Amino acid sequence: MTPRSLDGVSVALTRPAGRNEPLAALLAAAGATVVVVPLIDIGPADDAGALGRALSSLDEVTWVAVTSASAVPAILGAVDDVRALERCRVAAVGPATAEALREASVRVDVVGDGSGGSRLADLLGRPGIGGGAVVIAAAAEPRPELGEALSAAGWSVDQAPAYATRPVAPGETEAGAVLGADVVAVASPSAVRSLVQLASVAARETSEVRLVAIGATTATEARRAGFADVTVAERPSDQGLFDAVVDSVRRGPARA
Numbered sequence: 524m525t526p527r528s529l530d531g532v533s534v535a536l537t538r539p540a541g542r543n544e545p546l547a548a549l550l551a552a553a554g555a556t557v558v559v560v561p562l563i564d565i566g567p568a569d570d571a572g573a574l575g576r577a578l579s580s581l582d583e584v585t586w587v588a589v590t591s592a593s594a595v596p597a598i599l600g601a602v603d604d605v606r607a608l609e610r611c612r613v614a615a616v617g618p619a620t621a622e623a624l625r626e627a628s629v630r631v632d633v634v635g636d637g638s639g640g641s642r643l644a645d646l647l648g649r650p651g652i653g654g655g656a657v658v659i660a661a662a663a664e665p666r667p668e669l670g671e672a673l674s675a676a677g678w679s680v681d682q683a684p685a686y687a688t689r690p691v692a693p694g695e696t697e698a699g700a701v702l703g704a705d706v707v708a709v710a711s712p713s714a715v716r717s718l719v720q721l722a723s724v725a726a727r728e729t730s731e732v733r734l735v736a737i738g739a740t741t742a743t744e745a746r747r748a749g750f751a752d753v754t755v756a757e758r759p760s761d762q763g764l765f766d767a768v769v770d771s772v773r774r775g776p777a778r779a
Contacts, residue, residue, distance in 0.1 A: 527553060528773075529550060529553040530553075530554035530555075532555045532706065532772050533556040534707075534708060535559075535701040535704035537701065537708065537709055537717070538710050545761045550765060555768070558697075560693050562693070562701075563690060563711065563714050564691050565686055565687070566686065566689060567686065569687060571597075573683045577681045577683035578598070578602055578658060583656060584657070585655035585656050586656075586658070587612070587613050588616070588658070588673075589616065589620050589624060590661040590665065591686070592619050594660040594662075597686055598627075608630070612633070613633075614633040615633070616639070616640065617634065618634060619760060620637075639666070644672030647676070649677050649678075654679060655679065657678045657679070658681045660683055661684065662687065662713075663684040665684075666712070688713040690713070692721075701721065702721065702722060702732060705733065706768050708768065709735070709736055712744035715745045716748070732750060732752075733752040735771055736755050737764055752771075752776055754771040
């Protein structure tokens with residue numbers, strides 16, 4: 524498609540405040556009308572000390588598995604010196620999380636493809652003779668796949684809340700802009716759940732909203748919630764989401 528392939532197309536971005544700008548710039552350069560309406564907010568977990576307790580004995584930890592870039596500030600706050608993490612190995616669920624860790628001077632030993640916890644568990648494999656321990660730095664209400672898969676593989680798992688995701692209720696005008704957009708981009712299952720609530724309040728059917736999802740986990744949540752037209756980004760990144768928006772527009776609305 525041409526560089527202005529999104530002329531006349533409106534796209535709603537729903538990530539937390541401060542995380543939409545790179546994708547917004549890509550979309551605007553292609554001619555899209557961009558609506559930024561955060562549907563979730565990221566903040567500290569209610570039990571702010573849980574991660575610190577889990578990381579207090581790193582000599583006894585084999586892996587620290589990080590499930591989101593949102594967990595990185597809490598990890599830095601939970602250790603006295605980032606170099607303490609060199610006493611174990613660090614795994615990131617995907618490239619964006621790995622980049623956030625490296626920017627914080629944390630060595631990353633394994634990087635998943637961003638598709639979810641099950642894939643990261645596959646990369647960690649099984650513990651050696653004598654077992655091993657994994658601390659999962661995740662959301663306060665994490666998806667269960669990573670912990671379950673690691674436990675099934677024989678790891679001792681400590682799942683520690685590193686941050687909390689909370690829904691944001693936009694005003695009536697902003698809500699209308701999201702639901703009226705040609706395409707809505709969602710980057711987490713929690714954003715999908717907030718969008719469902721928004722559609723319910725506005726008496727809109729989820730099947731009427733065309734979505735672009737950052738990965739398979741988010742897309743599964745969307746389809747479970749009744750969104751029928753979901754395009755999945757091939758890469759869990761801003762460029763991947765941009766390409767998925769272009770693909771969705773080129774394909775046109777899904778037929779019922």
